[in-house]
Amino acid sequence: MKTESKLEKLLSQGHFVVSGEIGPPKHANPEGIKKHTALLKDYVDAMNLTDNQTAIVRLSSIAAGVHVLQAGGEPIIQMTVRDRNRIALQSDLLGAYSLGMRNVLCLSGDHQSFGNHPTAKNVHDVDSLQLIKIVKDLRDQKKFACGEELKGNEPRFFIGAAANPFADPFEFRVLRLEKKINAGADFIQTQCIFDMERFERFMAMVRERGLHKKAHIIAGVMPLKSAKAARYMQQSVAGMIVPDEIVNRMEKAADPKAEGVAICVEQIKHLKTIEGVAGVHIMAVMWEEIIPTIVQEAGLYPRPDAG
Amino acid sequence: MQDFEPKIIAFCCFYCAYSAADLAGSLRLQYPANIRVIEMPCSGKTDVRVLLEAFEDGADGVYVLGCMEGDCHFLKGNFRAKRRVHQAKKILDEIGIGGERLEMYNLSAAMGPRFAEIAREFTERIRKLGPSPLNKKYASANSTKAGEQE
Amino acid sequence: MIIAEGKPLVEVAGLIQEARKVLVVGCGGCVTVCLAGGEKETGILAAALRLLRQKEGNPLETVEVTLTRQCDPEYVDMLEKYVTDDVDAIVSLACGVGVQFLAERYNKWVVPALNTKFAGGTVEHGVWEERCGLCGECILYKTGGICPIIRCSKSILNGPCGGSQNGKCEVNPETPCAWQLIYDRMQALGKLDLLMEIQPPKDWSKSRDGGPRKVVREDVRLA
Ligand code: SF4
Ligand code: SF4
Numbered sequence: 001m002k003t004e005s006k007l008e009k010l011l012s013q014g015h016f017v018v019s020g021e022i023g024p025p026k027h028a029n030p031e032g033i034k035k036h037t038a039l040l041k042d043y044v045d046a047m048n049l050t051d052n053q054t055a056i057v058r059l060s061s062i063a064a065g066v067h068v069l070q071a072g073g074e075p076i077i078q079m080t081v082r083d084r085n086r087i088a089l090q091s092d093l094l095g096a097y098s099l100g101m102r103n104v105l106c107l108s109g110d111h112q113s114f115g116n117h118p119t120a121k122n123v124h125d126v127d128s129l130q131l132i133k134i135v136k137d138l139r140d141q142k143k144f145a146c147g148e149e150l151k152g153n154e155p156r157f158f159i160g161a162a163a164n165p166f167a168d169p170f171e172f173r174v175l176r177l178e179k180k181i182n183a184g185a186d187f188i189q190t191q192c193i194f195d196m197e198r199f200e201r202f203m204a205m206v207r208e209r210g211l212h213k214k215a216h217i218i219a220g221v222m223p224l225k226s227a228k229a230a231r232y233m234q235q236s237v238a239g240m241i242v243p244d245e246i247v248n249r250m251e252k253a254a255d256p257k258a259e260g261v262a263i264c265v266e267q268i269k270h271l272k273t274i275e276g277v278a279g280v281h282i283m284a285v286m287w288e289e290i291i292p293t294i295v296q297e298a299g300l301y302p303r304p305d306a307g
Numbered sequence: 308m309q310d311f312e313p314k315i316i317a318f319c320c321f322y323c324a325y326s327a328a329d330l331a332g333s334l335r336l337q338y339p340a341n342i343r344v345i346e347m348p349c350s351g352k353t354d355v356r357v358l359l360e361a362f363e364d365g366a367d368g369v370y371v372l373g374c375m376e377g378d379c380h381f382l383k384g385n386f387r388a389k390r391r392v393h394q395a396k397k398i399l400d401e402i403g404i405g406g407e408r409l410e411m412y413n414l415s416a417a418m419g420p421r422f423a424e425i426a427r428e429f430t431e432r433i434r435k436l437g438p439s440p441l442n443k444k445y446a447s448a449n450s451t452k453a454g455e456q457e
Numbered sequence: 458m459i460i461a462e463g464k465p466l467v468e469v470a471g472l473i474q475e476a477r478k479v480l481v482v483g484c485g486g487c488v489t490v491c492l493a494g495g496e497k498e499t500g501i502l503a504a505a506l507r508l509l510r511q512k513e514g515n516p517l518e519t520v521e522v523t524l525t526r527q528c529d530p531e532y533v534d535m536l537e538k539y540v541t542d543d544v545d546a547i548v549s550l551a552c553g554v555g556v557q558f559l560a561e562r563y564n565k566w567v568v569p570a571l572n573t574k575f576a577g578g579t580v581e582h583g584v585w586e587e588r589c590g591l592c593g594e595c596i597l598y599k600t601g602g603i604c605p606i607i608r609c610s611k612s613i614l615n616g617p618c619g620g621s622q623n624g625k626c627e628v629n630p631e632t633p634c635a636w637q638l639i640y641d642r643m644q645a646l647g648k649l650d651l652l653m654e655i656q657p658p659k660d661w662s663k664s665r666d667g668g669p670r671k672v673v674r675e676d677v678r679l680a
Contacts, residue, residue, distance in 0.1 A: 124613070129615035163619075
């Protein structure tokens with residue numbers, strides 16, 4: 001065990017883990033986060049707190065993580081390199097660790113042009129891969145990014161990275177994943193999977209290179225709420241592939257929400273059978289309350305006790 | 308305003324409009340005397356600056372005549388002219404003189420009647436628009452004031 | 458070259474509202490090539506400014522001069538004979554460098570007529586694209602001659618990000634993903650293995666982050 005992360009513990013014990021996602025609010029009231037934590041904590045092993053997702057200003061992921069922790073959940077704080085340089089990133093890593101955070105997911109971040117401050121200056125001092133390395137060096141080398149030694153307590157994070165099997169160039173996706181693992185990623189959360197066939201091909205390449213043995217790969221899923229949402233994901237979200245078959249199913253369904261849940265549950269059951277998939281990450285943004293149903297129907301309830 | 312006689316400059320390509328003007332003359336076609344024809348080696352030679360300076364020097368309206376699209380003697384001169392006229396229109400709008408005081412037309416050397424027709428059309432347009440804002444000031448400061456009182 | 462673009466006419470006119478006589482100064486360097494501030498554009502701007510002021514009943518006198526380069530004192534000096542007492546302002550159609558050189562040399566109100574955009578080149582007549590972010594430490598040899606600093610929307614050194622799809626950048630479907638270009642090129646050159654190296658964080662102190670940069674070449678100095 002490299003860290004005190006509960007997520008790491010469960011993964012290293014070989015459990016098929018479940019993580020969820022909470023989007024912090026666009027205001028300073030933490031009640032929603034606490035409510036969602038209470039709702040989810042028995043159904044997921046950890047919860048991602050997004051970092052100003054889609055470049056919209058929200059309550060900080062670290063602060064949100066503190067609320068999750070206090071409400072009894074296991075937070076995974078997301079950290080993008082869009083808004084902070086290496087000084088601020090490392091400072092926040094120290095701060096977050098001191099507040100009890102044990103998991104961090106290193107990301108590039110959505111471009112500011114998508115958000116509510118499109119005239120902002122982005123930072124991108126380091127990229128997501130370099131951030132992974134920075135977190136690892138702080139932990140394993142007790143060194144700051146500049147090479148200076150860290151005296152005293154080092155932040156010991158369980159390091160996460162994202163992988164998108166649906167972006168291009170496809171052949172390089174697995175290699176880039178390998179690069180992230182070489183840089184220090186302990187666990188990987190993937191983009192939401194709708195195109196199972198392409199994901200299977202991706203995982204075959206992952207296994208070929210033995211990457212599933214070097215890092216825990218958690219597959220992303222997203223319950224669809226409506227046919228409109230399905231079409232939106234298909235047409236307007238960069239780096240996402242949604243097969244027509246899924247859109248059609250959503251369109252034909254008498255009860256689209258129930259169909260969305262059914263599709264998601266099928267996906268999870270399928271993912272469980274793929275060698276090298278260590279868990280699922282359920283992204284139900286604005287629909288967090290459906291997560292317990294999905295977890296139960298997928299046969300993943302009750303969750304194991306990390307002890 | 309009744310007896311306003313606009314000053315109009317027509318930049319005419321030598322290969323088409325200039326000959327068309329000749330033809331109109333020899334056919335004895337009537338067209339307004341307001342037009343001052345300037346011969347250009349190609350409509351593409353008309354620069355934005357020249358167009359602007361025509362207004363500066365007192366024109367109420369300006370137009371450029373080039374060959375039919377695809378028939379330019381220099382292949383693309385008339386397309387260039389079209390874009391420049393477009394650009395100059397934008398500047399005239401920005402200044403507040405109004406892009407509608409500038410136009411580009413295409414015709415061939417054989418179109419004497421069309422030449423006369425364009426001249427009539429355009430003169431009519433400018434007559435309706437009245438003097439260029441620049442000329443108003445210089446022509447009669449008094450009459451502008453009188454107009455404001457009405 | 459440096460690519461620039463004219464400011465809106467009304468904005469430029471607003472900057473010299475008080476002036477009665479202005480020098481309108483073009484530059485024969487980059488901005489001539491990118492058709493933003495050469496002799497021709499200088500003439501057009503001067504004419505447009507005069508027209509606008511004439512319309513306002515507040516005539517403006519312009520004197521047009523196009524210098525070989527505004528970023529070289531040698532040529533900036535040549536403006537001297539035009540900078541007479543009655544000149545109220547100088548409108549520069551050079552990039553920001555030229556504007557500053559004029560302002561440093563002459564005790565007049567100097568205003569920019571252009572927005573200086575980027576270091577780029579002509580991709581077709583009338584279309585210019587950015588190619589270099591002037592980062593101060595070129596890494597093109599690592600990326601097959603395609604610059605990720607400026608051509609990737611997130612300046613990623615270990616790309617591509619998860620938004621790259623069908624060769625396009627997530628930020629703009631018109632923009633090619635720099636990292637797709639890099640990948641294709643490295644593959645064509647048989648050098649994909651180079652992309653497996655983890656590129657360390659960049660040394661931005663070589664870039665603009667440390668105040669104005671300076672290059673000194675002792676071997677060519679005169680004094
Ligand atoms: S690596 Fe730096 S110097 Fe080289 S092209 Fe890119 S920005 Fe310019
Ligand atoms: S899509 Fe490509 S160019 Fe755009 S930010 Fe991502 S890696 Fe950079």
